[in-house]
Amino acid sequence: xxxxxxxxxxxxxxxxxxxxxxxxxxxxxxxxxxxxxxxxxxxxxxxxxxxxxxxxxxxxxxxxxxxxxxxxxxxxxxxxxxxxxxxxxxxxxxxxxxxxxxxxxxxxxxxxxxxxxxxxxxxxxxxxxxxxxxxxxxxxxxxxxxxxxxxxxxxxxxxxxxxxxxxxxxxxxxxxxxxxxxxxxxxxxxxxxxxxxxxxxxxxxxxxxxxxxxxxxxxxxxxxxxxxxxxxxxxxxxxxxxxxxxxxxxxxxxxxxxxxxxxxxxxxxxxxxxxxxxxxxxxxxxxxxxxxxxxxxxxxxxxxxxxxxxxxxxxxxxxxxxxxxxxxxxxxx
Numbered sequence: 001x002x003x004x005x006x007x008x009x010x011x012x013x014x015x016x017x018x019x020x021x022x023x024x025x026x027x028x029x030x031x032x033x034x035x036x037x038x039x040x041x042x043x044x045x046x047x048x049x050x051x052x053x054x055x056x057x058x059x060x061x062x063x064x065x066x067x068x069x070x071x072x073x074x075x076x077x078x079x080x081x082x083x084x085x086x087x088x089x090x091x092x093x094x095x096x097x098x099x100x101x102x103x104x105x106x107x108x109x110x111x112x113x114x115x116x117x118x119x120x121x122x123x124x125x126x127x128x129x130x131x132x133x134x135x136x137x138x139x140x141x142x143x144x145x146x147x148x149x150x151x152x153x154x155x156x157x158x159x160x161x162x163x164x165x166x167x168x169x170x171x172x173x174x175x176x177x178x179x180x181x182x183x184x185x186x187x188x189x190x191x192x193x194x195x196x197x198x199x200x201x202x203x204x205x206x207x208x209x210x211x212x213x214x215x216x217x218x219x220x221x222x223x224x225x226x227x228x229x230x231x232x233x234x235x236x237x238x239x240x241x242x243x244x245x246x247x248x249x250x251x252x253x254x255x256x257x258x259x260x261x262x263x264x265x266x267x268x269x270x271x272x273x274x275x276x277x278x279x280x281x282x283x284x285x286x287x288x289x290x291x292x293x294x295x296x297x298x299x300x301x302x303x304x305x306x307x308x309x310x311x312x313x314x315x316x317x318x319x320x321x322x323x324x325x326x327x328x329x330x331x332x333x
Contacts, residue, residue: 002333003125004313005059009051012317016049019311025121025129026074032081032132033072034089039123040065040148041308041316041329042179043235044091044258048118049317052235052259056119063123063331064091064116065151066130067144077132086144088136088293089128090151091115092283108159108283115283124313126333136289139297146303149179149328150296155284156256157184157231158292163279164229164254166193173197173227175219175243176234177204178320179328180256183301184231185211187292190299196223198242199234203326207304222246231256237263240278244271254279305330 001024010016027033045062047053066089070081081087095102095110102110116122116130138147157180166172169192174181177199185195189212197208197216205216215224220239226248232239232255240263243253255278266272304327308316316329 001126002310003061003121005061006049007059009049009055011050012046012314012321015314017314019313024127027072027129028074030076030131030133031074031129032070032077032087032135033074034066034068034087034128034130034135035071036066036068036123036126036128036333038067038144038148039063039331040152040179041313041320041331042152043320044152045117045124046317046321047235047259053118056115057121060118061121061123061125062117063125064089064118065148065153066116066123066128067138067147067151068128071127074129081132081135086138088138088147088151089116089123089130090134090136090155090284090289091117092286093120093134094131105285105287108285108288113283124310124331126310134286136293139293141300142296142303145305145307145330145332148330149183149303149305150293150301153180153328154183154296154301155289155292156180156281158187158295159284159288160184160231160254160256160281161188163252163281164231165252166229168192170194170228171196171225173223173230173243173246175199175230175232175239176236177208178233178325181231181233182207182211182304182327185213186301187295187299196225196227198223201323201326207326211302227251230254233257235259235261237261240264241266241271244276244278247276249274249276251276252279253277254281256281303328307332
């Protein structure tokens with residue numbers, strides 16, 4: 001099969017990926033073999049490729065927004081999954097199920113958790129294996145290209161929106177407007193929020209307004225109103241300060257990314273006083289995924305997907321790094 005592997009992490013401009021032909025993987029105990037039909041290109045993939053995240057598996061195949069068809073079953077796979085099923089594979093690959101976090105329904109914090117496209121080979125390939133207990137049933141009325149970004153961009157955005165503690169009918173600020181943000185904005189709007197977007201690039205701002213945002217301005221510009229909540233999707237620590245300044249009293253800023261550049265020095269009076277707060281977001285639980293995919297089944301989400309052939313993955317990552325993608329890039333084998 002064809003696949004991309006991280007040869008040596010570094011800036012995407014240095015071509016750190018190899019496009020190779022390798023053996024189709026065999027599903028192990030409790031695993032399924034999936035023929036990939038679409039794989040989203042996520043900023044976390046870029047962090048893996050460029051070395052912002054430490055190496056967990058040398059020469060790993062990136063990709064964790066995977067849609068495909070089950071074509072093989074390993075030993076001990078239950079009867080709830082079968083050959084021919086269309087399924088999704090997300091970032092969270094496995095948890096221990098026994099630690100104090102797992103037993104209190106916080107498996108996203110499991111110290112022994114593993115992740116698709118970081119600890120195990122991901123979806124920048126024609127085939128992938130995944131534990132059957134961690135693959136997801138998918139809504140039927142989306143195309144594969146539409147579904148792929150929902151499996152991380154959508155799920156993590158859904159959790160980030162919860163972490164932001166947006167009050168009913170409140171004002172939400174979104175900083176950065178890529179794959180996750182443009183999905184999360186639609187979820188918030190469907191729930192009755194007023195959405196304001198701060199992002200670089202005319203194309204991204206135009207998309208935000210087309211989807212129903214009340215305003216769209218530059219990445220560090222103040223919104224026209226004070227915000228009840230905000231979510232920072234851009235991995236830019238310098239945006240934490242303007243985002244906090246835009247919050248009204250009691251407001252919450254959720255930081256959605258797995259990686260963030262350094263945050264400048266905060267001023268207590270300007271940024272945190274009057275019970276403003278910052279909350280991080282760490283991965284997601286399987287219950288987050290089920291709830292979000294059920295929401296997506298009931299409320300159709302317009303996914304602005306830009307398809308790339310599998311052999312153009314390095315180009316897609318370069319376009320993502322350069323801010324040339326409004327919406328979400330998706331690899332199609």
